[in-house]
Amino acid sequence: MSAEPLLRIRGLRTYFHTERGRLAAVDGVSFDVGKGEIVGIVGESGCGKSATAQSVLRLFDEKRLASYEGEIDYDGTDLLRLSPKQMRDIRGNEISMIFQDPLSSLNPVHTVGQQIVETLRLHRPIGKKEAAARAIELLRMTGIPAPERRAREYPHQLSGGMRQRVMIAIALACEPKLLIADEPTTALDVTIQAQILELIAGLNRRLGMSVMLITHDLGVVAEACTRVVVMYLGQVVEAADVRTLFAKPLHPYTIGLMRSVPRLDGDRTQELPAVPGSVPTLGQVSPGCRFASRCAFADDRCRSEMPELETLPGTDTQVRCWYAGQIAEGRLADANRER
Numbered sequence: 001m002s003a004e005p006l007l008r009i010r011g012l013r014t015y016f017h018t019e020r021g022r023l024a025a026v027d028g029v030s031f032d033v034g035k036g037e038i039v040g041i042v043g044e045s046g047c048g049k050s051a052t053a054q055s056v057l058r059l060f061d062e063k064r065l066a067s068y069e070g071e072i073d074y075d076g077t078d079l080l081r082l083s084p085k086q087m088r089d090i091r092g093n094e095i096s097m098i099f100q101d102p103l104s105s106l107n108p109v110h111t112v113g114q115q116i117v118e119t120l121r122l123h124r125p126i127g128k129k130e131a132a133a134r135a136i137e138l139l140r141m142t143g144i145p146a147p148e149r150r151a152r153e154y155p156h157q158l159s160g161g162m163r164q165r166v167m168i169a170i171a172l173a174c175e176p177k178l179l180i181a182d183e184p185t186t187a188l189d190v191t192i193q194a195q196i197l198e199l200i201a202g203l204n205r206r207l208g209m210s211v212m213l214i215t216h217d218l219g220v221v222a223e224a225c226t227r228v229v230v231m232y233l234g235q236v237v238e239a240a241d242v243r244t245l246f247a248k249p250l251h252p253y254t255i256g257l258m259r260s261v262p263r264l265d266g267d268r269t270q271e272l273p274a275v276p277g278s279v280p281t282l283g284q285v286s287p288g289c290r291f292a293s294r295c296a297f298a299d300d301r302c303r304s305e306m307p308e309l310e311t312l313p314g315t316d317t318q319v320r321c322w323y324a325g326q327i328a329e330g331r332l333a334d335a336n337r338e339r
């Protein structure tokens with residue numbers, strides 16, 4: 001069914017230590033990213049997508065802000081057991097990340113060329129000249145016109161789309177095996193969005209690079225991803241290959257997200273959700289299914305017992321819902337009426 005895993009996340013919990021106590025922003029997340037695969041992570045804002053991504057690279061301050069539990073197996077190594085030094089060797093080298101807002105992650109006082117050179121020289125024993133040539137080549141690969149000139153410019157001299165390309169060039173400098181892209185196109189206009197996605201998809205095809213693509217845009221998922229993981233309030237609620245998920249969503253939350261997808265010919269700037277209600281804050285989590293407070297089908301069991309993420313028999317879909325079987329058979333409406 002799916003490719004050999006490069007990244008295997010199991011039971012990941014990321015706790016933030018806040019004034020209100022320890023909050024699990026990521027609460028028992030498990031999924032794989034196969035070699036050469038583009039896996040989409042979707043869900044409304046606040047569902048823990050970024051926290052999951054940043055946990056993979058252990059970007060949160062582990063002394064004061066956050067702690068992790070579970071396993072993040074990358075190519076046979078549990079990243080959660082590595083030393084800070086070993087993690088630095090992984091970041092930007094084996095696994096790279098690009099963020100929604102490139103301006104905040106680029107250094108304003110260095111030219112973009114210098115920033116690519118730095119990344120290269122941090123991980124590879126190459127000379128300055130060779131690194132500078134490679135930086136230009138990387139900028140060219142991301143579709144930046146006149147890369148020799150652009151390499152000498154500073155981030156503020158570039159447009160949003162250009163900056164995102166620079167981020168991608170930096171991320172790709174060391175030919176990572178896994179690219180984590182956290183809403184890489186959200187801040188960009190629709191045409192540039194499409195170009196950046198095509199760039200990522202092309203690199204995936206040519207270099208076999210695996211991609212974890214975080215987005216709240218199901219249109220993006222449909223275009224770019226092979227598999228999809230749907231998150232709600234720190235948990236995976238559904239995971240399936242992209243065709244299956246679109247043809248037969250099984251979790252009421254996924255079904256709600258699907259309904260909210262703007263038409264393909266229409267306005268893609270519209271954001272989720274059309275799911276009624278809003279994501280509760282982490283402090284308000286109740287014992288049962290996390291989605292129960294917004295689910296049209298929820299009953300007493302849903303409100304008191306948390307369903308596990310399980311493969312629904314007879315399907316390739318993993319889903320976390322007591323009534324997934326009935327939804328799959330189209331019986332939920334009736335079942336609901338009987339209760």
Ligand SMILES: Nc1ncnc2c1ncn2[C@@H]1O[C@H](COP(=O)(O)OP(=O)(O)O)[C@@H](O)[C@H]1O
Binds near residue numbers: 025045046047281282
């Ligand atoms: N540094 C932090 N300290 C405390 N809580 C945080 C921090 N970063 C994120 N959170 C909380 O973690 C939850 C998940 O956030 P996030 O991963 O950013 O969601 P998403 O990327 O899906 O929009 C949210 O409730 C958010 O408020």
Ligand SMILES: [Mg+2]
Binds near residue numbers: 050051
């Ligand atoms: Mg986010």
